[in-house]
Amino acid sequence: MNIYLDLFLTFSKVGVMTFGGGYAMLPILQREVVNKKHWASEEELMDYYAIGQCTPGVIAVNTATFIGRKERGNLGGILATLGVVFPSIIIILVIASLISNFSHLAWVQNAFAGIRVCVCILIINAVVSLWKKALVDVFTVLIFAAVFLASVFLNLSPIIYVVAAGALGILLQLKKIKAAGKKEGK
Amino acid sequence: MLYLRLFWEFFKTGLFSIGGGMATVPFLQEMAVRTGWFTSAELADMIAVAESTPGPLGVNMATYVGYTTGYSQLGIFGGLLGGVIATIGLIFPSIVVILIIASVLAKFRNNRFVDAAFYGLRPASLGLIAAAGLSIILICFFRVDDIYRLFSDLSFAWRLLVLAAVVLAGTRWIPKVKKLHPIFFILFSAAVGIIFRLGGA
Structure with a gap:
C-alpha cells in the first residue's frame, strides 16, 4: 500500500478507536504505531506524547504530526493529522445535524439537563487529575488562584493569562536557569 | 465573513x-x-x-x-x-x-x-x-x-444536585464503577434526566 495512504488510514483507525481524547489514545497508538507498523519505538512515542502535552493544541493531533513527519516528512505529518481528525469530523457532523432536528423535543431537553450535570462532574474530575501535575509549589498555587479568580470576575481573553503565565514562569525560574547555565559553563 | x-x-x-x-x-x-x-x-x-x-x-x-x-x-x-x-x-x-x-x-x-x-x-x-x-x-x-447574578437570583435545583452527587461518587469512589468510560455516566445521566424530567420539559 502507498505509505501516505497507509499513514492516513492507520491514523483514521486510531481516531475512531479513541474515546475521550488524550490519554485514552496512548494504548491504541502503542498497538497500531509501535507494534504493528513499527513507525516509532516505545520511547519515541513517550517523547512525542510528552511534547504533545506541552505544546499548543490537541495532544492526539500533535502526536500524529510527529509520527507522520518522521516517516515521510512534512506531507506525511499533515496526512497523518488529517487521518486522526477525519472520522471525528464525519461522526460529529452527522450527530450535530441530527440533534439540531430533535432539540425541541421534551425528552431530548430533559436528557440534556441530566447530561449537563454529568459534564460538570467530568470537568471537576479533569481539574482534580491535572491538579497534581500543575500545582507543585506555592508559586504555582498562586498562579492558579490568580488566573482562576481573574477569569471568574473579569472579562478578559484567556490568551492574556496564557502569555502572562508563560512569561512569569520563565521569570520565576530565572535564578535556576542561570545557576544551571553556570554549572554547565564550568 | x-x-x-x-x-x-x-x-x-x-x-x-x-x-x-x-x-x-x-x-x-x-x-x-x-x-x-x-x-x-x-x-x-x-x-x-x-x-x-x-x-x-x-x-x-x-x-x-x-x-x-x-x-x-x-x-x-x-x-x-x-x-x-x-x-x-x-x-x-x-x-x-x-x-x-x-x-x-x-x-x-x-x-x-x-x-x-x-x-x-x-x-x-x-x-x-x-x-x-x-x-x-x-x-x-x-x-x-x-456569578454576579447568583446572589440576586438563587433558584435552587436539589434534584440536579442529587444526580451530581451520584455521578461524583460513581466516577471517583465506587471501585470498579469508577473505571467505566465517561460515556456510561453520560448515558446514565441522560436516562435520569428523562425519567425525572430534569429539564422541566
Missing part, C-alpha cells in the same frame, strides 16, 4: 490552549460570550457529545461548534462547511508548531526556558479550565450565566 472569523477564532484556540481537550473549553466559553454564536448551555451539551463520540475532544468540540455556528446562519450546508473550517483552524497551528519543533526536537526537549515557561503555563491552564467549569456549573445548577 463568517467562515474567515470561524477559522481565526479556532486558530487562536488551537494556538493558546495547552494540555489537552478540556483546555479548549475556556476559549470556547469566552467565544460564546463574545460572538453570540452559541450559548454557554449549548456549550455544555457539546462537551457531552464530544466526550461520548470517538476522536480527540478538542477536535470534536471544534467540529460541533463550527457546525452549530454555520447552521444557525446559513442552514445545513453552512453547518457542514463551518464544521470543517473550524476543525482545520484548530489543528493548523498545532501542525505548524510540531513540524517546526520536530526539526529541533532534542534541543526543545532539554531547553530550560521551555521548562520554565511550562512551570507557569500548567497552573494557568488549570485555572482557566476550573473557571470555565465553574461557569458551566452555575448555568447547569442555578440557571444564571454569570
Whole structure:
C-alpha cells in the first residue's frame, strides 16, 4: 500500500478507536504505531506524547504530526493529522445535524439537563487529575488562584493569562536557569 | 465573513490552549460570550457529545461548534462547511508548531526556558479550565450565566444536585464503577434526566 495512504488510514483507525481524547489514545497508538507498523519505538512515542502535552493544541493531533513527519516528512505529518481528525469530523457532523432536528423535543431537553450535570462532574474530575501535575509549589498555587479568580470576575481573553503565565514562569525560574547555565559553563 | 472569523477564532484556540481537550473549553466559553454564536448551555451539551463520540475532544468540540455556528446562519450546508473550517483552524497551528519543533526536537526537549515557561503555563491552564467549569456549573445548577447574578437570583435545583452527587461518587469512589468510560455516566445521566424530567420539559 502507498505509505501516505497507509499513514492516513492507520491514523483514521486510531481516531475512531479513541474515546475521550488524550490519554485514552496512548494504548491504541502503542498497538497500531509501535507494534504493528513499527513507525516509532516505545520511547519515541513517550517523547512525542510528552511534547504533545506541552505544546499548543490537541495532544492526539500533535502526536500524529510527529509520527507522520518522521516517516515521510512534512506531507506525511499533515496526512497523518488529517487521518486522526477525519472520522471525528464525519461522526460529529452527522450527530450535530441530527440533534439540531430533535432539540425541541421534551425528552431530548430533559436528557440534556441530566447530561449537563454529568459534564460538570467530568470537568471537576479533569481539574482534580491535572491538579497534581500543575500545582507543585506555592508559586504555582498562586498562579492558579490568580488566573482562576481573574477569569471568574473579569472579562478578559484567556490568551492574556496564557502569555502572562508563560512569561512569569520563565521569570520565576530565572535564578535556576542561570545557576544551571553556570554549572554547565564550568 | 463568517467562515474567515470561524477559522481565526479556532486558530487562536488551537494556538493558546495547552494540555489537552478540556483546555479548549475556556476559549470556547469566552467565544460564546463574545460572538453570540452559541450559548454557554449549548456549550455544555457539546462537551457531552464530544466526550461520548470517538476522536480527540478538542477536535470534536471544534467540529460541533463550527457546525452549530454555520447552521444557525446559513442552514445545513453552512453547518457542514463551518464544521470543517473550524476543525482545520484548530489543528493548523498545532501542525505548524510540531513540524517546526520536530526539526529541533532534542534541543526543545532539554531547553530550560521551555521548562520554565511550562512551570507557569500548567497552573494557568488549570485555572482557566476550573473557571470555565465553574461557569458551566452555575448555568447547569442555578440557571444564571454569570456569578454576579447568583446572589440576586438563587433558584435552587436539589434534584440536579442529587444526580451530581451520584455521578461524583460513581466516577471517583465506587471501585470498579469508577473505571467505566465517561460515556456510561453520560448515558446514565441522560436516562435520569428523562425519567425525572430534569429539564422541566
